[in-house]
Amino acid sequence: MNKHKAVFFNCGRWGEEGEAYLRRNEKLKTAGVEVEFADGILDKDHVPAGADFDVLGVFMDSAVSAEVIAKLPSIRFISTLSTGYDHIDLAAAAARGIPVSSVPAYGENTVAEFAFALILALSRKICEARARVRDEKRFTTDGLCGFDLAGKTLGVVGTGRIGKHAIRMAKGFGMTVAAYDVYRDDAFAKEMDFRYFELADLLAQSDIVTIHAPYLPSTHHLINAQNIGLMKRGAYLVNTARGAIVETAALRAALQAGALGGAGLDVLEEETEMKAGDMAADGGLAAMPNVVMTPHNAFNTREAFFRILDTTIDNIVAFAEGAPANLVK
Numbered sequence: 001m002n003k004h005k006a007v008f009f010n011c012g013r014w015g016e017e018g019e020a021y022l023r024r025n026e027k028l029k030t031a032g033v034e035v036e037f038a039d040g041i042l043d044k045d046h047v048p049a050g051a052d053f054d055v056l057g058v059f060m061d062s063a064v065s066a067e068v069i070a071k072l073p074s075i076r077f078i079s080t081l082s083t084g085y086d087h088i089d090l091a092a093a094a095a096r097g098i099p100v101s102s103v104p105a106y107g108e109n110t111v112a113e114f115a116f117a118l119i120l121a122l123s124r125k126i127c128e129a130r131a132r133v134r135d136e137k138r139f140t141t142d143g144l145c146g147f148d149l150a151g152k153t154l155g156v157v158g159t160g161r162i163g164k165h166a167i168r169m170a171k172g173f174g175m176t177v178a179a180y181d182v183y184r185d186d187a188f189a190k191e192m193d194f195r196y197f198e199l200a201d202l203l204a205q206s207d208i209v210t211i212h213a214p215y216l217p218s219t220h221h222l223i224n225a226q227n228i229g230l231m232k233r234g235a236y237l238v239n240t241a242r243g244a245i246v247e248t249a250a251l252r253a254a255l256q257a258g259a260l261g262g263a264g265l266d267v268l269e270e271e272t273e274m275k276a277g278d279m280a281a282d283g284g285l286a287a288m289p290n291v292v293m294t295p296h297n298a299f300n301t302r303e304a305f306f307r308i309l310d311t312t313i314d315n316i317v318a319f320a321e322g323a324p325a326n327l328v329k
């Protein structure tokens with residue numbers, strides 16, 4: 001007899017394999033958790049009528065607002081299949097006594113690798129080169145001259161789990177690293193031979209800046225109209241963290257003016273408002289020739305996905321056993 005019913009939204013992105021993994025899972029079965037899947041995301045326009053499940057499983061692409069929580073009177077636990085949780089109204093969940101668990105770590109290397117995919121796409125003009133061959137049907141190199149990473153300075157904003165992997169990778173490329181964090185890890189800086197700076201000094205000396213800080217009130221528009229001008233002329237900005245850490249209008253203006261050389265963006269300030277395929281909220285960035293934009297895909301590898309599922313299973317079992325784990329505070 002199952003004691004709990006968990007419904008996962010938009011799990012189908014990984015095909016039937018992820019669903020089968022959860023359905024077959026012995027830990028969930030033993031804990032009396034029945035598993036079901038809903039097509040598509042959960043947001044205020046997509047709340048299933050007559051929902052009777054007590055465990056809600058969502059990815060970053062759902063928007064679990066106060067309105068959504070109010071429409072789901074049966075839920076007792078929310079498990080987000082992500083590290084970030086800014087797509088969940090924590091105050092509304094807390095007001096109903098609903099614990100929220102996340103996946104604190106699953107893809108430090110995964111996201112750092114993606115940041116370097118964006119960096120290399122920009123430095124070696126990979127998107128333009130592909131279009132040259134595939135779309136223009138020309139096998140020529142004119143206009144495709146890039147730049148070496150070796151010898152350049154990578155500014156790493158946020159030296160936590162992902163930032164540390166980015167630093168290791170940068171060192172592998174022969175780059176100099178300048179870092180900024182509100183909490184410095186001096187032992188790691190010594191081990192990896194890099195230095196911490198104030199943000200303004202990091203911006204002024206970096207050829208490429210990559211952001212790996214969380215989105216918090218203190219990091220809202222951390223890169224903004226006031227400080228983006230401190231960046232080296234022609235420098236690149238890469239954001240795989242959260243969109244609103246960068247002021248979109250300031251970035252667009254800097255790119256349009258040629259102050260910045262380009263940007264690699266996996267996250268957008270307004271991405272939670274863009275669920276219906278509406279790209280208007282990106283400020284026109286996706287259409288710029290020197291911007292490589294991807295749809296919040298940095299976490300998305302097969303290995304990371306199964307690490308996410310394993311932690312999510314443990315989170316749900318912990319809830320079922322009355323001791324929720326990996327709680328978002």
Ligand code: NAI
Binds near residue numbers: 242
């Ligand atoms: P973490 O918690 O290990 O590290 C974050 C670092 O940022 C910490 O060292 C912290 O001290 C620092 N920090 C906090 N406030 C800061 C501030 N005001 N200025 C500078 N640094 C500050 O987090 P982790 O695992 O490295 O992840 C970083 C972020 O990456 C997550 O919060 C999430 O938003 C994003 N992310 C994006 C993914 C994607 O698919 N695009 C996937 C996973 C995470």
